[in-house]
Amino acid sequence: MPCGRSDRWNVPPDLQLSRQVASKGVPGQKGSNSVFVLIMGLSTLGAGAYVYKTLQDSKERYASRLARISRQSQDSADAAPQDTAAPSPDPKVPSHVPFLLIGGGTAAFAAARSIRARDPGARVLIVSEDPALPYMRPPLSKELWFSDDPDVTETLRFKQWNGKERRYMALQPPSFYVPVEDLPSMENGGVAVLPGKKVVHMDVRGNTVKLNDGTQISYDKCLIATGGSPRNLPAIERAGKDVQKRLTLFRKIEDFRRLEKISREVKSITIIGGGFLGSELACALGRRARTRGLEVIQLFPENGNMGKVLPEYLSNWTTEKVRREGVNVLPNAVVKSVSVSGNRLVIKLKDGRKVETDHIVAAVGLEPNVELAKSAGLEVDSDFGGFRVNAELQARSNIWVAGDAACFYDIKLGRRRVEHHDHAVVSGRLAGENMTGAAKPYWHQSMFWSDLGPNVGYEAIGLVDSSLPTVGVFAKATAKDTPKSATEQSGTGIRSESETEAEASEVQISQSSSPMPQVPKQGEDYGKGVIFYLRDKVVVGIVLWNIFNRMPIARKIIKDGEEHEDLNEVAKLFNIHED
Amino acid sequence: MSYCRQEGKDRIIFATKEDHETPSSAELVADDPDDPYEEQGLILPNGDINWNCPCLGGMASGPCGEQFKSAFSCFHYSTEEIKGSDCVDQFRAMQECMQKYPDLYPQEDENDEKSSKDLEAASMEASAAKEEKASS
Numbered sequence: 001m002p003c004g005r006s007d008r009w010n011v012p013p014d015l016q017l018s019r020q021v022a023s024k025g026v027p028g029q030k031g032s033n034s035v036f037v038l039i040m041g042l043s044t045l046g047a048g049a050y051v052y053k054t055l056q057d058s059k060e061r062y063a064s065r066l067a068r069i070s071r072q073s074q075d076s077a078d079a080a081p082q083d084t085a086a087p088s089p090d091p092k093v094p095s096h097v098p099f100l101l102i103g104g105g106t107a108a109f110a111a112a113r114s115i116r117a118r119d120p121g122a123r124v125l126i127v128s129e130d131p132a133l134p135y136m137r138p139p140l141s142k143e144l145w146f147s148d149d150p151d152v153t154e155t156l157r158f159k160q161w162n163g164k165e166r167r168y169m170a171l172q173p174p175s176f177y178v179p180v181e182d183l184p185s186m187e188n189g190g191v192a193v194l195p196g197k198k199v200v201h202m203d204v205r206g207n208t209v210k211l212n213d214g215t216q217i218s219y220d221k222c223l224i225a226t227g228g229s230p231r232n233l234p235a236i237e238r239a240g241k242d243v244q245k246r247l248t249l250f251r252k253i254e255d256f257r258r259l260e261k262i263s264r265e266v267k268s269i270t271i272i273g274g275g276f277l278g279s280e281l282a283c284a285l286g287r288r289a290r291t292r293g294l295e296v297i298q299l300f301p302e303n304g305n306m307g308k309v310l311p312e313y314l315s316n317w318t319t320e321k322v323r324r325e326g327v328n329v330l331p332n333a334v335v336k337s338v339s340v341s342g343n344r345l346v347i348k349l350k351d352g353r354k355v356e357t358d359h360i361v362a363a364v365g366l367e368p369n370v371e372l373a374k375s376a377g378l379e380v381d382s383d384f385g386g387f388r389v390n391a392e393l394q395a396r397s398n399i400w401v402a403g404d405a406a407c408f409y410d411i412k413l414g415r416r417r418v419e420h421h422d423h424a425v426v427s428g429r430l431a432g433e434n435m436t437g438a439a440k441p442y443w444h445q446s447m448f449w450s451d452l453g454p455n456v457g458y459e460a461i462g463l464v465d466s467s468l469p470t471v472g473v474f475a476k477a478t479a480k481d482t483p484k485s486a487t488e489q490s491g492t493g494i495r496s497e498s499e500t501e502a503e504a505s506e507v508q509i510s511q512s513s514s515p516m517p518q519v520p521k522q523g524e525d526y527g528k529g530v531i532f533y534l535r536d537k538v539v540v541g542i543v544l545w546n547i548f549n550r551m552p553i554a555r556k557i558i559k560d561g562e563e564h565e566d567l568n569e570v571a572k573l574f575n576i577h578e579d
Numbered sequence: 580m581s582y583c584r585q586e587g588k589d590r591i592i593f594a595t596k597e598d599h600e601t602p603s604s605a606e607l608v609a610d611d612p613d614d615p616y617e618e619q620g621l622i623l624p625n626g627d628i629n630w631n632c633p634c635l636g637g638m639a640s641g642p643c644g645e646q647f648k649s650a651f652s653c654f655h656y657s658t659e660e661i662k663g664s665d666c667v668d669q670f671r672a673m674q675e676c677m678q679k680y681p682d683l684y685p686q687e688d689e690n691d692e693k694s695s696k697d698l699e700a701a702s703m704e705a706s707a708a709k710e711e712k713a714s715s
Contacts, residue, residue, distance in 0.1 A: 115640075471592065559608075576594070
């Protein structure tokens with residue numbers, strides 16, 4: 001007898017029919033409806049729960065940010081009781097300035113320069129917490145470490161890649177500035193810097209600010225360029241004073257001085273963080289490791305150096321390069337706790353590994369300085385942090401924000417906050433233009449660069465986020481393609497200058513001997529090339545890998561915002577095989 | 580031969596020199612020279628000088644900014660046969676101002692600058708020694 005389906009079911013045909021039909025749910029309308037309703041209900045609930053959770057997360061982030069800010073301001077208030085105890089307003093400081101710049105870094109300086117260029121005779125006052133005159137930060141984690149000068153921490157002089165010496169870190173020497181007390185009376189105006197003072201309160205309705213020593217200054221236009229403060233790991237914050245003594249949060253000139261000294265005294269330094277700052281410091285210290293027997297360890301949660309910036313294959317390649325600079329790199333490392341044992345630090349990782357070291361450098365991000373938001377009534381962005389400003393960098397009528405602290409609307413790439421030197425220059429300059437009536441949006445894309453030792457360097461522009469799909473086009477590297485040779489050719493000194501202050505002079509293509517043909521090795525696949533970062537088929541970010549002086553074409557491609565079918569064709573525009 | 584491979588969401592292309600020597604088919608959008616948002620060069624579309632041009636460095640914004648602007652404007656708009664020959668006064672005023680700030684406006688090239696710094700250091704030492712002698 002053939003095995004029919006009804007036999008398997010062992011059900012008489014008429015009953016089977018109704019059961020099958022019932023399970024399909026057609027005649028039982030109620031049944032299907034309730035299932036449908038149930039599914040819809042569950043998915044709505046699910047969606048609702050998801051939305052609720054996202055809002056909560058964002059609320060939490062916002063709340064924790066505010067909490068951290070108030071904790072920080074508490075700490076700084078505790079640290080400087082004498083300022084709040086007996087306010088003694090400084091008589092030297094003018095009671096009114098037309099242009100007040102809060103913060104004395106690169107963005108404020110660029111704004112001051114821009115204001116002066118456009119408004120003849122403008123009087124600009126920069127109020128800076130830092131005792132130093134405005135200076136540029138990139139050399140603190142790069143060129144200054146490669147100086148052969150034993151007094152480098154005093155002089156802050158350094159040799160650039162091409163051998164030319166730069167005399168000072170400051171963006172301009174002291175003679176550029178006007179004494180604070182002379183600002184109102186100078187015939188042609190000028191820029192004055194008030195160092196070592198902090199703006200603690202801002203009255204937006206009255207257009208005045210109050211300093212930590214009680215001085216009050218009123219303004220016509222104000223720029224907030226307060227930058228940020230290095231973040232710390234909660235595990236280290238909990239750890240106590242003995243650990244804090246052996247910790248560097250790297251940002252300022254005195255951090256460089258202190259770390260440089262420590263690097264000569266201890267046997268082992270561990271850098272926590274695998275981004276730009278962490279990797280650059282690791283390479284810089286790694287170089288010293290070889291000459292002075294210093295152990296340099298770098299640990300971070302990602303799979304490789306620059307894991308959040310470079311696509312995985314390139315991040316892995318970079319990690320090998322960093323190791324070759326003498327650094328013991330430990331990826332996939334999350335810090336659980338830090339303690340002192342004997343005279344050494346013991347870092348316990350979540351996976352059970354232990355790292356013993358003498359000193360820690362934490363390079364785990366920057367917290368924008370938004371303490372003034374409260375008194376000024378300014379909006380703080382909950383996604384990116386920083387003061388929320390529009391496409392023209394304006395927060396409110398007479399208030400602009402530039403640099404690391406500005407969360408702005410980029411017409412091409414969307415709302416973002418950028419923590420790079422060139423952005424500070426570009427946004428500072430734009431803010432200065434808008435403070436003198438230009439009403440221009442953020443349009444000229446800023447760039448950034450990083451060097452990992454003398455043999456690996458890259459420049460980048462736009463949204464360079466490793467979570468985006470990428471297309472990388474590479475050629476083979478020759479001996480000529482290193483950051484060293486880039487500045488040798490352009491002869492303009494440090495690359496930071498050659499990019500931000502476009503030189504009118506032509507780039508001389510070197511006439512020297514043809515490059516040595518290199519035998520392609522397994523580890524050298526990604527010698528030089530260009531990597532495109534895509535969002536919906538549009539290029540939103542570009543990394544120029546070991547090729548230099550091509551930023552204008554990269555900027556153009558991002559500005560166009562076109563969909564390109566074949567990115568190899570776009571890559572041809574970069575001449576990656578040439579010098 | 581150029582070849583490519585895919586690693587997850589990331590595509591990697593290895594391009595040969597020959598491949599990249601063929602003209603690119605990528606299309607770029609033509610630039611609008613009058614785009615008000617664009618960073619301008621030294622001369623603006625309307626013929627004015629862009630004092631905020633990065634190429635000028637700090638020349639138009641420093642202590643001698645006014646003198647520089649006056650001299651350079653005069654030169655720019657000069658219609659003399661020898662362009663700028665009617666601007667001698669402005670250039671002299673600018674020179675005089677710049678000489679007051681040798682730190683900011685290096686007068687000569689790198690070599691001379693170095694030797695003038697050495698001179699400066701030497702003269703400072705000499706005056707310090709003089710002071711010591713006087714006080715003792």
